[in-house]
Amino acid sequence: xxxxxxxxxxxxxxxxxxxxxxxxxxxxxxxxxxxxxxxxxxxxxxxxxxxxxxxxxxxxxxxxxxxxxxxxxxxxxxxxxxxxxxxxxxxxxxxxxxxxxxxxxxxxxxxxxxxxxxxxxxxxxxxxxxxxxxxxxxxxxxxxxxxxxxxxxxxxxxxxxxxxxxxxxxxxxxxxxxxxxxxxxxxxxxxxxxxxxxxxxxxxxxxxxxxxxxxxxxxxxxxxxxxxxxxxxxxxxxxxxxxxxxxxxxxxxxxxxxxxxxxxxxxxxxxxxxxxxxxxxxxxxxxxxxxxxxxxx
Numbered sequence: 205x206x207x208x209x210x211x212x213x214x215x216x217x218x219x220x221x222x223x224x225x226x227x228x229x230x231x232x233x234x235x236x237x238x239x240x241x242x243x244x245x246x247x248x249x250x251x252x253x254x255x256x257x258x259x260x261x262x263x264x265x266x267x268x269x270x271x272x273x274x275x276x277x278x279x280x281x282x283x284x285x286x287x288x289x290x291x292x293x294x295x296x297x298x299x300x301x302x303x304x305x306x307x308x309x310x311x312x313x314x315x316x317x318x319x320x321x322x323x324x325x326x327x328x329x330x331x332x333x334x335x336x337x338x339x340x341x342x343x344x345x346x347x348x349x350x351x352x353x354x355x356x357x358x359x360x361x362x363x364x365x366x367x368x369x370x371x372x373x374x375x376x377x378x379x380x381x382x383x384x385x386x387x388x389x390x391x392x393x394x395x396x397x398x399x400x401x402x403x404x405x406x407x408x409x410x411x412x413x414x415x416x417x418x419x420x421x422x423x424x425x426x427x428x429x430x431x432x433x434x435x436x437x438x439x440x441x442x443x444x445x446x447x448x449x450x451x452x453x454x455x456x457x458x459x460x461x462x463x464x465x466x467x468x469x470x471x472x473x474x475x476x477x478x479x480x481x482x483x484x485x486x487x488x489x490x491x492x493x494x495x496x497x498x499x500x501x
Contacts, residue, residue: 206459208247208289209380210406211357213326215289217454217479219247219410220472221465225270226260228467234277234284239469241287243476249410249463250274251293251331252316267298268319275321291327291410292316293361293383295334304334309345313354329359329383333367343374350377359383359407365397372405381408386460388430388452388491389416399458411453414462420449429494437487446471450478455488 205214220240225233237248255269264272271292278285294312295304303309313328328349330342349355359381360368372379382402386393386409393399393409402409419426420434423445434448441448453462464475493499 205244205246206461207408208327208461209357209359209408209459210378211380213289213357213380215247215461216244216476217461218245218450218475219249219291219461219463220245221412221463222248222250222270222274223254224465224467225250225273226255226258226264228273229261230273230276230280233273234281235469236467236472237274237277237284237288238281239472241284243473244479245464245472245476246288247291247410247461247463248274248288249291250320251296252312252319253293253296253298253331256298268315271316271319275319279321285322289326290320290322291329291359291381292320292325293329293331295331300334302332302334302336304330304337304342304345306341306345309342310348313349317354324354324356326356327359327381328355328357329361329381330363330371332362333360333364339367339370340374343371347376357381359410361410361412365401368401368405379405379407381410383410383412383463385413386411386453386462387414387416388420388434388449388495389426391492391495394456394492399456399460402458402460408459408461411460411462414453414464415446415449421446427495429497430491433487433490433494437483437490441481443477443481444474447474447478447481448483450475451481451483452488452491454479455483455485 256267346358357380361383384393
C-alpha cells in the first residue's frame, strides 16, 4: 500500500478505472470491483462524463452512466464502500465543453454523489481545465465541497504544471493528485514538468491509459522499438507486455499509480503483479531511449 499524495489515504500501487462500466450489468460490475479490491487495486476511479454516447445493459445510459452502475454496486454491497478509496471527476459537459464555474461544479458533485449512492467521495478531480473560468472561482467550489464534507481531498486531471500551480494558489488545502496520460508510448509527463511538480508538491500521479489504449499489450500501432525492449524484458521475467508496461509507469521517482480499465477479471489479477516486477533502472531507461530514438544525454 502507498500513500495518496500527502493525504491520510492508503491505496494499492495500481488503480482500477470504471470508464467502461456502461458495458456491465450490476452483477458483472460487482465482480470486477471485488476482483480489483481483492487484488489490491483499492483506488476506484470514475467520472461523471463516462458513459456519454453509450447504451448500458444495466439500464443506465449516457452522461453519468458509469457512476450510476458503480452506485448500484455500492448500494447492493455496502461493505465495498469502506474497502475502497473512491475517486470521481467533474468539469466536462461535452457541450461547452469544459465548465469549472462555481455553480456548475457544486451541482456536479451533488449529482455524482446521487448517482454513486454515497455521502462523499475520497477524491474529486477537475477533469480538464476550463480556460474561461478563473482558477479562484474553481478553487472556491472545491473548498466548499471539502468544507461541506462531500469531498475529502481534491486533485486535477490533464492540467499543465502552470495550471496546477494557479489552482493550488487559491485552495485551502493542497492538491493530492494530478491525472496525466502517461505510458511507455506517451512520455510527455517526464519532460513537461508534470512528474517533477508531483515531487515538488507531494502529489501522486494517476496515470491514465498506461497501456496506450491497449497498444502496449497487443503491439498494434505501438512504437516498434519500444515493443522490442518490452518484449525482451517480459521474456526475461517470464511475464507479459502489459505487466512490464505498467511497471514502467511506476519506475519513475514520482509516486505514479497507473489506472487500468480492463473488463477481464484475469487481466485485473495480472495487473496487480506489476508492482512487484523487478524492473531495473537500466530497463526503465532502455524503454525511454527506445521511445526517444536516442540515448540519454
